[in-house]
Amino acid sequence: MFDPYYLQQLAIGLSQGVIYALMAIGFTLIFGVLNVVNFAHGEVYTVGAFAGLLLITAFAPPFLVVLFVVLAVGAALGFGLERIAFKPFRRFSDEASLKSRAMRESTLMSSLAVSIVAREGLEIAFGSQMQTLPFEYLINKPIAIGPVTIVTGDVIIFVVAALMLGGLQYLLTKTRVGLSIRAVSANPLGAKYVGIDTDRTIVTTFAIGSMMGAGAGILVGLYYGAIFPAMGFVPGIKAFVAMVMGGLSSIPGAVICALLLGLSEGLATTFISSNWADMVAYGFLIVTLIFFPQGLFGAGRERV
Amino acid sequence: MSLLEIENVTRRFGGLVAVDDVTTRVEAGELVGLIGPNGAGKTTLFNLISGFTALTSGAVRFKGAAIDGSKPHVIAARGMSRTFQNLRVFPNMSVFDNVSVGSVGAMGQSAFAAVFGRRGRSDAISARTWEALERVGLAEQSEELAANLSYGKRKYLEIARALAMRPDLLILDEPAAGLNDSETAELARFIRTLNDDGLAVMLVEHDMNLVMGICSRVVVLASGRKIADAEPAVVRADPAVLEAYLGVDE
Numbered sequence: 001m002f003d004p005y006y007l008q009q010l011a012i013g014l015s016q017g018v019i020y021a022l023m024a025i026g027f028t029l030i031f032g033v034l035n036v037v038n039f040a041h042g043e044v045y046t047v048g049a050f051a052g053l054l055l056i057t058a059f060a061p062p063f064l065v066v067l068f069v070v071l072a073v074g075a076a077l078g079f080g081l082e083r084i085a086f087k088p089f090r091r092f093s094d095e096a097s098l099k100s101r102a103m104r105e106s107t108l109m110s111s112l113a114v115s116i117v118a119r120e121g122l123e124i125a126f127g128s129q130m131q132t133l134p135f136e137y138l139i140n141k142p143i144a145i146g147p148v149t150i151v152t153g154d155v156i157i158f159v160v161a162a163l164m165l166g167g168l169q170y171l172l173t174k175t176r177v178g179l180s181i182r183a184v185s186a187n188p189l190g191a192k193y194v195g196i197d198t199d200r201t202i203v204t205t206f207a208i209g210s211m212m213g214a215g216a217g218i219l220v221g222l223y224y225g226a227i228f229p230a231m232g233f234v235p236g237i238k239a240f241v242a243m244v245m246g247g248l249s250s251i252p253g254a255v256i257c258a259l260l261l262g263l264s265e266g267l268a269t270t271f272i273s274s275n276w277a278d279m280v281a282y283g284f285l286i287v288t289l290i291f292f293p294q295g296l297f298g299a300g301r302e303r304v
Numbered sequence: 305m306s307l308l309e310i311e312n313v314t315r316r317f318g319g320l321v322a323v324d325d326v327t328t329r330v331e332a333g334e335l336v337g338l339i340g341p342n343g344a345g346k347t348t349l350f351n352l353i354s355g356f357t358a359l360t361s362g363a364v365r366f367k368g369a370a371i372d373g374s375k376p377h378v379i380a381a382r383g384m385s386r387t388f389q390n391l392r393v394f395p396n397m398s399v400f401d402n403v404s405v406g407s408v409g410a411m412g413q414s415a416f417a418a419v420f421g422r423r424g425r426s427d428a429i430s431a432r433t434w435e436a437l438e439r440v441g442l443a444e445q446s447e448e449l450a451a452n453l454s455y456g457k458r459k460y461l462e463i464a465r466a467l468a469m470r471p472d473l474l475i476l477d478e479p480a481a482g483l484n485d486s487e488t489a490e491l492a493r494f495i496r497t498l499n500d501d502g503l504a505v506m507l508v509e510h511d512m513n514l515v516m517g518i519c520s521r522v523v524v525l526a527s528g529r530k531i532a533d534a535e536p537a538v539v540r541a542d543p544a545v546l547e548a549y550l551g552v553d554e
Contacts, residue, residue, distance in 0.1 A: 176408045176429075183394055183405040190392030193354065194465055195380040195409025 004147030006270060013266020014259065015154040018161045019223075021258035022216035023239035025165065025251055026209035032249040033185040033205045036104050039111040040085065041213050042236025043118040044077050046229060048214025049221035050122060056137055063137065066218065067160075074214025078206035085110040086206070087199070122229035131227045139222045153223035160219060164212055165255060171208070181205055185249070241281050245288045247295025257296060260284075305368050307332045307473055307504050308353070308384075313362035315348055322348040324528040325362070330473060330506055335499040337515030337536075338508045340525035341548055346508050349525065350477060354386055355379040367472070381410055385471035387462045389478040395451035399442055400433060402450050402461055406468030407432040436468040440494075456487050460494075467498075474498065475506045480514050492518050512549070516540060524548070 023045060030038045051073040052066050061069075089106045139153035172178035180201045183191040192198050220235070221227040239254075242261055246253030261284065265277040288296065306329035315323040323345045330336050340346050351357040353364055355376040364372045371379050380386075385406070394402050407429045437443040440460040445453065450461060459479060466474055476495070480488045496518050499505050509515045515522055516536040524532040524539060526548035532539045539545055 179401060179405055179408055182397060182401070186394035186397060187392045190388065190394065190462075190465075191405060191409070192376045193380050193386050193388075193392075194406040194469055195377050195385075196405060197375075197377045 007148045009266050009270040010263065011148055011150050011154065013263040013269075015150070015157060015223075015262070016265060017259035017262020018157050019216060019220050020235060020238045020242055020262055021255045022157070022161050022164065022212060022219070023235050024242040024246070024254040024258045025168065026212040026216075027236075027239045028243045028246065028249065028251050028254040029168070029205060029209040029212075031243060032251070033181060033202060034086070034107075035249075036086070036107045037111070037240070038081070038086075038206075038209075039108065039236075040081055040115040040118065041209070041239065042232030043115040044074060044081065044210045044213040044232070045217035045220075045235060046122065046232035047077055047118060048074050048217035049227045049231060050126070050131075051214070052218035052221065053131055053133065053227050056134060060134070063139075066137075067215065070214050070218040071211045074211040075207040077214060078208070078210025079203055081111070081114060081210065082203045082206040085114045086202075090202075119229050119232075126229065128229055133222065133225050133227065137222055138225050139219070140225065151223075153219070157219050157223060160215065164215070165251075168208070168212075168251065177201070177204055238281055241285045244285060245296055247297040250295070250297045253295060253297030257284075306330060307334075307367060308506075309363075309365040310349075310353065311363045311365070313349070313352055313364060314360045315352055315357060316360045321528050323352060323525075326525070326528075326530045328523050328530060328533055330504055332472070333499070333502050333504055334521065335495070335505045335519050336507065337519035337522040338506060338525065339510070339512055339515050339522060342510065343527075344525040344548075345528040346510075346525055347477075348528075350386075350475065350508055354384065354475065377409065380469065383469070383472040384475065385466040385469045385473070386475040387459075387466055387477060387479065389481055391455075391458050391462055393450045393458050393461050393465070395449070397450060398446065399437070399448050399450055399453070399461060400446040403433045403436050403442075403464045403468045404429060406436065406465040410469035410471075432468050432470065436464040439467055440464040455482060459483070459491070463494075471503070473504045473506065475508065477508050478510055479507070480509065480511060488514055 023041065026044075027038065027041050030036070030041070048070050052070045055061065055066055055069055086107050089103055089110065139156050140151040142149050142151050143155070172182060180191065180196050181204070183196055184198050184201045188198050191201075216235070217232065221231070238261060239258065242258035243254045245257035245260075246255070261281050264280045264284070268277045268280045308330040310326060310328050313323055313326045314321065326349060338346055338349070348357065352359055352372075355371060355374050355378070359372045362372075363370060366379065366382060366384055371382070394405070410432070411429065434443065437446055440463055442457065442461060442464060445457075450458060453461060463476070463479075479491055479495070483491060492514055495505060495507065507515055507519060516539075519536060521534065522532070522536050522539045523530060524542075524545050526544075531544045531548060532542045534542070
């Protein structure tokens, strides 16, 4: 029979994967619509965590209030980010420039710049060390399930991720804004000439994607009890890897690959050593790029 | 007051005058053709009308209100709808969803309705969508992915998406491109039925025959200038038009 130790590692890997998935959803949503990588997504995650921290230290509200305020902050961040780092480069609104290389390259740089400014700004304001969090807010109370012990955070993160993913599917397929997002990602010019406000659709997409990023930030911060200015960097990279593996614009693909990444990192930690965990992620990326250049779930699907 | 009034419209790109002082109009319920050889400025004029390119000088009025400087989606929502020469359908969405985008676009998106308005339940949206699908004969294939339709059917899908906006003016950009003779004839009949129901149509075409066959008036552009604006029979006999199309031996 299985050693419970392995099941335990599997559970840890799975919860890690769910965290990557939360990040990857926002990343992929924005890529699907604009065809650009948003390098500031990791900092949205960090700023979301810090917003929650400030709220907790100032008012100590209930957990759900913290979560909803952080989601609102995330939406605002997405709005601001799009206006600062993306919209100025979208000077012409035809499809060629909306999805052109120049647009892609300049927003790669501008979103990277925003991410550096945000990270360094937080370091100046708070210092680079981990912030102390009130113990009662941490979501790491153990729950024993047979031989395996998980913590409350595993359950909360899983439930929130499932709700976000389900909510997003509902939004994309059943609502008008979702229809607009899908139309803009399929053909912005076609959408524009039948009355869809592409600018507003794009900024809405950023708000939704960043909401998820910020939500992931505060959840992970409370899960590990660690909130610090550089916390968004590694999850940002992992979410990027998951997005590429999933086929760049497939949200379900990115989620599956994020879970796969988390699980295999957990297994690598168990069987090799924790130092090798990151190697697994990058190894997967290289193998995917060589053998499945379209991504594992890439070809012939609807974007977003 | 004409439905669409184009007054002394000029557009320069650097030293190139793509559209040079063009004045014309489209009346409500009219079927007008816009033709000209390659590079005549048809596409630029089209882009000026639909808000895609800014005017250098002149004015464009739609239903009596100036629309130059308005964004394309605003102009579209006011009742001017278009299709594209190289189709711009949404390939991996269903036929129904493709046309729904037109319905949603036309009904405006108040912030609340845009986020919380449910598409499936909204009777007004699905009524518009079904009406447009039935009009072009695609109702049976509403659940099919647009990518799986034949090229000809995708043209009708794009027209349905435009019709779902219930426009007052429909602009068709080279609709016959890529169709064979019998398909073109069928399309011509279809455009006529749309026009018979009172919809004003502007047909931008490279090829003269379709335009001459169904339009009541034809505007001819050459090198950015309007060289003719009359009934098909008059245009066909116009020496300036013949020269622009065929060249003249000196």
